[in-house]
Amino acid sequence: MATTTSPPSTANFSYANYYNRRLERSIRRHEAKQKSPALLLARNFFDDTSLPLASRLTHLAQRLKELMDTDDQASARSQLAAAIFSRAPSSFIDECRMLFEEMLEHRQQLWQRKQDDDIMEEGDEEITQEELYDALLSLGWVSYQLRSAFLSSLSGVTQRVIKEVIESDFETEGLLSQCLSWKDDVLLPFVQSIVDSESFINDRWNDRLQYATHESFIHQRSAELFELVTEYPESLPAVRELSAALDGTGRVLYTSLAVEWRNALEKRLIHPGAQTSQIIDVYISTIKVLQQIDSSGELLAVITKPVREYLRGREDTIRCIITSLTEEETGGDLYAELRRVDAKPLEEAFDEEDDEEMPTFDWIPPPSILKRRGVISGRVGKVRAGDILSMLVGIYGSKELFVNEYRVMLADKLLSNLEYDTDKEVHNVELLKLRFGEASMRQCEVMVKDIDDSKRIHANICSTLNATTISDDHPTVDSAIISHVFWPSLQKEEFENHTRIQSQLDRFAEEYAKLKNPRRLVWMKQLGHVELELEVYEKDKDGHIESHLKEVKCTPAHATLLAHFEDKTRWSVEDLATETEMSEEIVRKRMGFWINQRVIREAQGSYVLISVHDAKSTENSFIDHDDDDHEHAVSFGADREEEMQVYESYIVGMLSNLGQIPLEKIHTMLKTFVAGSDHKYDKTPQQLAMFLQQLCKDDKLECSPDGLYKLLKKRS
Secondary structure (H helix, E strand, O other): OOOOOOOOOHHHHHHHHHHHHHHHHHHHHHHHHHOOHHHHHHHHHHHOOOOOHHHHHHHHHHHHHHHHHHOOHHHHHHHHHHHHHHHOOOOHHHHHHHHHHHHHHHHHHHHHHHHOOOOOOOOHHHHHHHHHHHHHHHHOOOOOOOHHHHHHHHHHHHHHHHHHHHOOOOOOOOHHHHHHHHHHHHHHHHHHHHOOHHHHHHOOHHHHHHHHHHHHHHHHHHOOHHHHHHOOOOOHHHHHHHHHHHHHOOOOOHHHHHHHHHHHHHHHOOOOOOOHHHHHHHHHHHHHHHHHHOOOOHHHHHHOHHHHHHHHHOOOHHHHHHHHHHOHHHHOHHHHHHOOOOOOOHHHHHOOOOOOOOOOOOOOOOOOHHHOOOOOOOOOOOOOOOOHHHHHHOOOOOOHHHHHHHHHHHHHHHHHOOOOOOHHHHHHHHHHHHHHOOOOOHHHHHHHHHHHHHHHHHHHHHHHHHHHOOOOOOOOOOOOOOOOOOOOOEOOOOOOOOHHHHHHHHHHHHHHHHHOOOOOOOOOOOOOOEEEEEEEEEEOOOOOEEEEEEEEEEOHHHHHHHHHHHOOOEEEHHHHHHHHOOOHHHHHHHHHHHHHOOOEEEEOOEEEEOOHHHHHHOOOOOOOOOOOOOOOOEOHHHHHHHHHHHHHHHHHHHHHHHOOEEHHHHHHHHHHHHHHOOOOOOOOHHHHHHHHHHHHHOOOEEEOOOOEEEEOOOOO
16 A cells, blocks of 8 residues: 655645545455455355356355345345356356256257157156246346347257258148247246246247247248249248248348348359259249249349349240240140130230229228338339239340240241141140230231141142042152241252152142142242151171161252162262252261161262162261251241341441440330331340440441440551
8 A cells, every 4th residue: 555745734634534534444345345245155156166057056046045035135136146247257158048048958858748748757857947947037137147148048949949840841831830839838938937027028028039939930941942942832831831920020031031032043043054944943933932922022023133134144045935835745834824814915914004993992002111111122013913924024025035936936846747737836826815915926827827728738739639640650749838928037958859859849839830820839948858768778686688668757958869879879979969059068968867877888989879789798887977957947047147137237327327326325226216127126235235246246346445336447
């Protein structure tokens, strides 16, 4: 203790006595505190670590009761709490949290035994648990000093129990009710036993535990959102209970749920390894699930945005959608969607304005955005409930793309149909007319009518030729007569048919000219199929050469090449190219087909018809031939190239007159000016950007760093 000297004055001397008396009183109070019962209890509580925490708490509560008998209860409890938590080590809170978890787990086990109808025997353990509950209630730390540890233990056990109950179970109904029953039977009594009644009411523990149960249920389902979608509609019970849990939380978890859902789709669905048809199926299931959860359509717009953008960038998305709409084998949900009785035209589905509807006296304005706790983006849109097709078409924003793609697919199906059977296609066209409009499907109707007319015309011509033909050489030509103006661009390849094949075509064309004068047929020689019956020589299992008839289906170009070998058995590549007016490269590719069929062999740069002697000496060999057999009659790239040439002319004209133009302005001007031409502009800004980049690569345009396009000035 430090001492100071004071001046020899009377006033200063009295101040020194005053300071000395205060110092003596402080020392006496400090010594009294060191001997206080609360500090002694706290010191003994932490010094004696041989006993478990539960036993020490029980012993401490008993000593507190003795202290409360001789002192004020509130004062004794606060003094003990201050002494305990001022001396408590850093690990004391974690020890208490673990103790709460053990106590709650013990109650959970007892509840589970009751559910399983197991016989329970009461022993010393039950008595110890009751003493521990009384001790915690008497100490009163749970509501204040140990509140965070208590809440943490409740949350951990609740999440663990709910996970065991509902994990990977999407079909069982009543799982949410089971979790709420567990809350009422286990959590609520547990909290009531260690929290005083006043704190239980003031802190609204019943509502708090209800909210925590719903929140834990949502968190568990958030980890299984992708499985929830892929297993729909079997997972419908789980979807409805998730919606009910969201309602129980006031839907404040909308944002976190949207983020989890969106991340799951981006991680597990949007990648190059997933097929387009699989992505579309998951997208449709996501639409149905979200319509069950959120009727506003806001979650749907936020969650599926990356899926829509990814599908828009895939080239085969529209083809997969059209195939699913029209093919029962692969259609699934989309096939049934097209056949819905309550389906509306796409114009009505896209129309989000309801100003034309007359208001009624029952009209109620929508709730304010500020009062909706589940709002994510701040926008309340009108949802198109159940209209999956309109949402798929809305990915591109234009139905013309789907109509054009269907025209291409329809043309390929009709031209490959050798029996002229159009019943299925007529049915599909009628259904598509209800959704896309009659004007959009008019060309498809003409295409189907062409095939029906071809069947009737073919029957008339064949009957005429059979009546006028004396020999056994009956007509063997089946034709599909089309109005090329209404059909998409078809494959083009010019060559000269063999005279025997061409004579059959000429006879058919002459009869058509008589029947439909003044119309004339223009044969598209590269299209169609030829069925041939060939006599080939092959070795049997024993190695003997045997002759047998073999039916082969090939293209007209293949048939023309093979027909020349009836005139002579050996042809060079140059001679075949001259006779058929094909290039030598195409002749080599075509002849590879007949070599693999064991009909032709290659010898010294020429092609020779295989004879019996050749079959004995020639080993079975196959060559790789990249043969374009025209599996599709429609030229998928022809229309696109023609459209792009039209767009290019418009773009060049714009840039010549206006100079530098940004992408958005080019897109707007193309929509305005190309609308009245034969080729409608239905591209997205992303597709236009790719086309402009290609023009830049072709040294036709150049793009400045600020995104402005202009014509490339060529240096002289």
